[in-house]
Amino acid sequence: MQQPLAYRMRPTTIEEVVGQQQLVGEGKIINRMVKAKMLSSMILYGPPGTGKTSIASAIAGSTKYAFRKLNAATDSKKDLQIVAEEAKMSGTVILLLDEIHRLDKVKQDFLLPLLESGQVVLIGATTENPYISINPAIRSRTQIFEVHPLSPDDIKTAVNRALSDKERGLGNVKVNLSDPALNFLSQSTNGDLRSALNGLELAVKSTSADRENVINISLPIIEECVQRKAITQDKDGDAHYDVISAFQKSIRGSDVDAALHYMGRLIEGGDLQSISRRLMVIAYEDIGMANLAACSRTVEAIEAANKLGFPEARIPLADTVIELCLSPKSNSGMTAIDAALSDIRSGLSGEIPNHLKDAHYSGAKKLGHGTTYKYPHDFPNDWIKQQYLPDKLAGTQYYKPKQTSRFERAYGERYQALRAAQTK
Template identity: 40%
Template sequence: MVVAPLSERLRPKTIFEVVGQQHLLSKNGVFTRMVESKTIPSMILWGPPGVGKTTLARLLAESTKRPFKTLSAVSAGVKDVREVIKDASYAYGTILFIDEIHRFSKSQQDALLNAVEKGIVVLIGATTENPSFEVNSALISRSQVYCLEPLKKEDLLLLIDRALEKDVVLKKKNISIKENNDLLRYSGGDARRLLNLLELSIEAAKPNAVGEIEITDQLVSLVAQQKAVRYDKKGENHYDIISALIKSIRGSDPNAAVYWLARMIEGGEDPKFIARRLIISAAEDVGNANPTALIVANNCMQAIQYIGMPEGRIVLSQATTYLACSPKSNAAYAAIGKAQKIVKHTGDLPVPLHLRNASTQLLKELGYADAYIYPHDDPQGFISQEYMPEGLEGEPLFIPKKNSREQEMLKRLQLMWGKKYNY
């Protein structure tokens, strides 16, 4: 007799047995209200693997007693979609669950629009990717998007206890969880992975002298045979982790920054991609508070190209921790942003005559560069004159921050320009 996997045997029978997702399943949660009212709208369930997307779709459908059809975007085509819609036209409100809906092409997603809009089918799509990027905007506008979260430690521990106490196979065995750190670590918040690893570990364990099956971290680690790194170089996780890295640098936390760096390296990220983002961070977040940061980041890119990986990780770590420990200023970043906004608002303001290039005799006769004063003719290398176009005189764009280097710049600007730019 073939026995279903533990993760399948423990699949919840009602929505109230689902572990986690309390923001949706609490007493006043939106899914709880759907079940009570038996009203299910079209929706996209967005979250990492193993957090209950398929289970929730099935249980929501069962709560309404409506026809329930499933398609996998990996194998289904436009023809399959149209056949489901044709069948559903005889039973309005059929719930259509599409797993991995982000894999549907635009034409496949378009084939759903009319049926969803008219209510012929209620769409429940599941995706691990950001719907904003991967799902047709017209389809999103006709659906609610609900975010599902990785399971928390207490959720995973509850699943382990439930498996040992209620599973028809495991409750007959004398199982003792001596350590659970690696079960939790390797699961990565994925219930399916946790239960599969638990089942494999139990099968691999040898009963001790009193017939007890002991689950230890060492056993789990041997069974897992792989690192628990969830990282998709082209997916949402890719952007989330590089965002965490840059924000940790911006927040001056080298410990968090190097952790997120390690996540990217272990996930197989292109080191040149990381180095490029470090160069941007050096200019945007450190800026003139420590101009050397840009040199370090740029040299990091060159070093990566010279030596490659795995040694390149050391260079990336040096640059990352240097940027994180540097004083921060986004004054240069803010200045160009403000300047571009002004340009878009004011259009092509004419260049003042004295700043124009008098490259021909005619232009000289027209007064180009006539009133221009060459700063190097002054012993101090500075002569006050107008460099802004008419209408923007005295408009401050570069605002030094309160760090030692930019405060030095500020003193010099105050000395040169006085009150002109309100420095």
């Protein structure tokens, strides 16, 4: 039986890894470990299909170390013992331990000395937050790296590679994948490369060739093979971004029903990634200081939605959209930081006042750094008048409070009172 395309296309070297360039790109931490052959045990956490197993197999392929794969939930201590014996006989073994958050104490106690000695380089893979779900004894002996859903461009790169690879991929078959089909495949799988390659392979194997022996894969075929509809797409892919734009503008305009409608389109397209990112942007850009608690609740809802997955994810997402629509609105935080950045980019920085400079090193006192700083907690109400902005920016006001909610009105009153006290 032939192995699935996603399995066959796993990278054999670190350079072949698609995505996760913040970890495996030139000069980045895992790339450096591989080049120096100074591997440390690590935990990779993130959604399914984002490359955790691929990174592990690429590390093994690049270093030429033996590579073994076990599952913390289903494999036994005896399976770990076999890996340990192999490490004693042949040297370092890289062990990919899937679902590491389900590692029990017996297996953990067996693993710990192997990690200490370096005989086994553990690469734990999990979809759970390791800071919450993994025992501190394991965490303290590993480096923790988060992996992210792949971008549509990453998916396209991997799909095109699979279509052209004659040894492991589909390169020996004449396949014509239409641009709309490729765009949809790269966006509808939400950064899950495994799903994209599985859908591609099913489409190719289940579609008859034409008279020229070419297998033509159209958008409807890909829709059927990944079981999602291109509701947010058009021929050029522009409609996807139009829906996202309409989604944000509907929340900004406080129209609950329109916002739910546009999110419904994104849900039907299976686009949890776009919904999650856009809701966090909306919360802090459009609601912000008017209701910071709603911003925090949005982050919690998105975390719940990503753990649940569809269809249940629609419930916390809908609750959040309704709250954001009906919440008071304010973009004062965004406009404040943009105003500060505008000054900085225009060259209006100025020298930091001496009393604010670091005084924790030998010679700082001779330079007058930090010597006249007044520690606010030593004064009544934990505040004392002193200048914080550089001289050329003294008195500049970036934050301009809005009056749309009692929360920001309260912050605004405090802000204005402090400014008045500072300038007296």
